Amino acid sequence: xSEEKRKLVLEGxxxxxxxxxxxxxxxxxxxxxxxxxxxxxxxxxxxxxCGKTTLLNLLARLEDADEGTxxxxxxxxxxxxxxxxxxxxxxxxxxxxVYQAYYLIPELNVLENVLMxxxxxxxxxxxxxxxxxxxxxxxxxxxxxxxxxxxxxGGERQRVAIARALVNGPRVLLADEPTGxxxxxxxxxxxxxxxxxxxxxxxxxxxxxxxxIFAQAADVRLFLRQGKLTKDFDEGTTKWSRPRFCGYHYPGxx
Amino acid sequence: xxxxWPLYLAWKQLFPSQRKIxxxxxxxxxxxxxxxxxxxxxxxxxxxFQQKFRKDIINAQGHARAISLRSxxxxxxxxxxxxxxxxxxxxxxxxxxxxxxxxxAYKSIPFALGxxxxxxxxVLPLGDFLDRGMLRLQAHxxxxxxxxxxxxxxxxxxxxxxxxxxxxxxxxPPAAVRFYEENATRSDRGERGDLRVLRLDPYVESGEWEIxxxxxxxxxVSESISGDVxxxxxxxxxxxLGFGYPVFEITGKExxxxxxxxxxxxxxxxxTIEVFSPNMIEKAKADEMVPPKEVRVxxxxxxxxxxxxxxxxxxxxxxxxxxxxEEGACDGFYLRFEDSVARNEGRLEDACxxxxxxxxxxxxxxxxxxxxxxxxxxxxxxxxLMVLIMxxxxxxxxxxxxxxxxxxxLRKIREIGLLSAMGGRRFSVGMVFCLQGFIIGTVGAILxxxxxxxxxxxxxxxxxxxxxxxxxxxxxxxxxxFYDFNSLEVPFPWESNESLSVFLSFAxxxxxxxxxxxLLPAWRASRLNPAEALRSE
Numbered sequence: 001x002s003e004e005k006r007k008l009v010l011e012g013x014x015x016x017x018x019x020x021x022x023x024x025x026x027x028x029x030x031x032x033x034x035x036x037x038x039x040x041x042x043x044x045x046x047x048x049x050c051g052k053t054t055l056l057n058l059l060a061r062l063e064d065a066d067e068g069t070x071x072x073x074x075x076x077x078x079x080x081x082x083x084x085x086x087x088x089x090x091x092x093x094x095x096x097x098v099y100q101a102y103y104l105i106p107e108l109n110v111l112e113n114v115l116m117x118x119x120x121x122x123x124x125x126x127x128x129x130x131x132x133x134x135x136x137x138x139x140x141x142x143x144x145x146x147x148x149x150x151x152x153x154g155g156e157r158q159r160v161a162i163a164r165a166l167v168n169g170p171r172v173l174l175a176d177e178p179t180g181x182x183x184x185x186x187x188x189x190x191x192x193x194x195x196x197x198x199x200x201x202x203x204x205x206x207x208x209x210x211x212x213i214f215a216q217a218a219d220v221r222l223f224l225r226q227g228k229l230t231k232d233f234d235e236g237t238t239k240w241s242r243p244r245f246c247g248y249h250y251p252g253x254x
Numbered sequence: 255x256x257x258x259w260p261l262y263l264a265w266k267q268l269f270p271s272q273r274k275i276x277x278x279x280x281x282x283x284x285x286x287x288x289x290x291x292x293x294x295x296x297x298x299x300x301x302x303f304q305q306k307f308r309k310d311i312i313n314a315q316g317h318a319r320a321i322s323l324r325s326x327x328x329x330x331x332x333x334x335x336x337x338x339x340x341x342x343x344x345x346x347x348x349x350x351x352x353x354x355x356x357x358x359a360y361k362s363i364p365f366a367l368g369x370x371x372x373x374x375x376x377v378l379p380l381g382d383f384l385d386r387g388m389l390r391l392q393a394h395x396x397x398x399x400x401x402x403x404x405x406x407x408x409x410x411x412x413x414x415x416x417x418x419x420x421x422x423x424x425x426x427p428p429a430a431v432r433f434y435e436e437n438a439t440r441s442d443r444g445e446r447g448d449l450r451v452l453r454l455d456p457y458v459e460s461g462e463w464e465i466x467x468x469x470x471x472x473x474x475v476s477e478s479i480s481g482d483v484x485x486x487x488x489x490x491x492x493x494x495l496g497f498g499y500p501v502f503e504i505t506g507k508e509x510x511x512x513x514x515x516x517x518x519x520x521x522x523x524x525x526t527i528e529v530f531s532p533n534m535i536e537k538a539k540a541d542e543m544v545p546p547k548e549v550r551v552x553x554x555x556x557x558x559x560x561x562x563x564x565x566x567x568x569x570x571x572x573x574x575x576x577x578x579x580e581e582g583a584c585d586g587f588y589l590r591f592e593d594s595v596a597r598n599e600g601r602l603e604d605a606c607x608x609x610x611x612x613x614x615x616x617x618x619x620x621x622x623x624x625x626x627x628x629x630x631x632x633x634x635x636x637x638x639l640m641v642l643i644m645x646x647x648x649x650x651x652x653x654x655x656x657x658x659x660x661x662x663x664l665r666k667i668r669e670i671g672l673l674s675a676m677g678g679r680r681f682s683v684g685m686v687f688c689l690q691g692f693i694i695g696t697v698g699a700i701l702x703x704x705x706x707x708x709x710x711x712x713x714x715x716x717x718x719x720x721x722x723x724x725x726x727x728x729x730x731x732x733x734x735x736f737y738d739f740n741s742l743e744v745p746f747p748w749e750s751n752e753s754l755s756v757f758l759s760f761a762x763x764x765x766x767x768x769x770x771x772x773l774l775p776a777w778r779a780s781r782l783n784p785a786e787a788l789r790s791e
């Protein structure tokens with residue numbers, strides 16, 4: 001799909017957020033604008049505590065902004081309003097989330113964890129079970145669907161978390177440092193899976209990461225500094241043309 | 255059917271996929287189950303006691319008593335009129351009073367009740383009372399074969415006394431002991447006939463009775479003290495010389511003894527007691543010589559109802575008329591109603607009122623539950639007290655559940671944030687914890703009800719086991735006699751509405767309390783800001 005034909009799936013306009021700490025305050029976002037198109041990826045880098053996760057939370061409507069608006073597939077939301085129940089229902093289908101710490105539910109097995117997202121989005125039918133199994137196979141953990149999360153390695157857990165984020169076919173996937181807990185090789189594998197799955201499903205991906213190599217793989221690369229989103233990497237830096245992080249394409253890998 | 259996700263997750267958190275049950279769930283459910291079990295069992299037993307007392311009171315007093323408010327001599331025409339009432343099954347008149355009785359140096363002032371023996375067990379089950387009061391002699395080479403005294407042996411010269419009176423005065427009814435030859439076996443004789451004492455009336459004298467079959471099989475009955483010998487053909491019926499003699503019969507298919515067989519019985523006469531009435535004492539005060547009335551003890555009875563006088567005596571109406579010196583007197587009637595009326599206190603009260611109207615103002619008809627209202631109020635109070643004591647136990651269990659669920663909320667803060675991030679509404683996220691309380695309460699209640707049914711079903715075995723382990727075998731006999739657990743009728747929930755309501759009430763109570771216990775953790779979980787929850791360490 002050409003860049004021009006891709007529709008805008010997620011948009012944030014003039015997003016501001018200030019945290020009050022005692023007498024002082026920290027402005028983490030200041031009239032930040034962001035726009036994500038379907039089947040495209042966007043990386044956001046920034047120093048620790050600069051507000052990357054807050055930006056993702058605002059976009060997912062997990063917390064309210066001081067000002068600004070958010071668009072979910074054309075549906076405009078006042079970002080300063082308290083998140084509502086109807087938004088939560090909409091979020092279940094529209095947005096998938098992946099976190100650094102996986103957050104798998106320990107009492108459920110792998111398949112049940114993936115299907116939990118489907119349950120939250122309205123219920124589990126044979127179709128969603130099939131889809132969950134197919135995603136798990138694609139993630140390379142298809143043979144572990146009955147296992148407890150505690151018995152999986154970190155990389156396997158993150159694959160399950162990605163499958164869970166994609167099971168409802170969301171239009172946007174928000175990944176908050178998904179490789180933060182993984183070694184470089186496993187992180188590379190997870191990144192491959194994440195990028196592949198998003199491009200196959202036409203899902204827009206926002207990737208928050210500290211890893212410049214992974215960030216470079218995104219179509220749009222942003223850097224968050226002092227509440228402002230700017231273009232990441234120096235002008236003229238070429239984007240990796242569809243790198244493979246596992247194997248010889250990944251420069252950091254030996 | 256699609257299960258709402260909060261219910262699914264609540265269930266899974268209690269019963270995870272990898273394990274059958276979590277440790278917390280197991281403890282919480284066992285706690286609730288034990289609480290429900292104890293509450294149901296205690297109240298069911300209390301109701302069993304109430305039921306037992308109710309039955310005992312009715313046995314001791316009938317369903318109602320018609321009490322004469324004015325002395326009347328034409329009471330004899332009343333029983334047929336009373337029996338015309340459709341709800342009334344049986345009626346028996348009575349005379350009552352206090353007597354002084356004496357045997358040797360021992361005295362007692364029992365409550366005396368005069369009844370008509372011909373009325374039999376129609377209203378009061380005197381046969382059962384005599385059975386309960388029956389004492390057995392124990393002998394090394396003999397066996398007490400005294401037949402159970404019957405109401406029809408009661409006459410104007412004999413009385414039945416309560417076991418307390420019997421032990422205070424040291425009196426007993428007539429008794430018969432069968433002696434065995436050395437090395438003789440007491441085994442069941444099977445098809446061959448065996449000899450038994452059929453009747454011992456209160457006027458039987460002490461004696462040694464020998465029954466033997468000669469070589470031809472003819473049977474001779476001899477009394478060794480008097481030297482009397484009587485032939486007996488058992489095929490023509492029992493050996494019965496009339497009042498004052500023991501009656502023997504051969505039981506079994508072969509109504510004969512083996513040639514040469516010899517059977518020895520020792521018969522002991524009944525004790526005699528002297529009876530003084532207030533009337534006699536009044537006469538004695540007026541220097542009128544009135545000798546005490548001597549009567550034989552025909553039997554010992556025991557009334558299961560503790561409210562019945564412990565020291566009591568039952569004689570005939572005429573015996574009471576004599577002692578009171580009032581011929582033709584009647585203090586009232588014991589009444590037995592139809593089962594359908596008797597079971598319903600409202601209907602019984604109405605029936606009593608109708609009878610009162612029929613009998614006019616000379617009579618008051620008092621149903622058993624009015625006469626013993628104080629006692630049932632006391633029992634009811636005790637039941638409420640038990641509930642009051644046990645409810646805090648249930649609340650303590652609820653607090654334990656609330657604390658455990660609260661800890662779970664704190665432990666799962668990031669999971670709670672994730673559920674919100676995945677599209678869970680705050681209310682639904684909170685419901686996960688409330689539903690856990692509900693599930694613990696429901697499963698605990700079901701288990702508790704099951705345990706209670708098992709306890710009720712095997713109560714005798716369990717009580718024996720518990721009491722014997724605490725108090726030993728002797729202690730068990732004492733406890734069993736005092737509390738009479740074994741005769742308690744504790745109905746199952748499918749047998750009585752009252753029992754069903756006890757089961758349902760406590761099950762519902764535990765479900766509600768457990769659900770409420772989950773409310774605070776649920777509120778806490780639903781109040782969590784998902785972004786902050788996800789950030790928490």
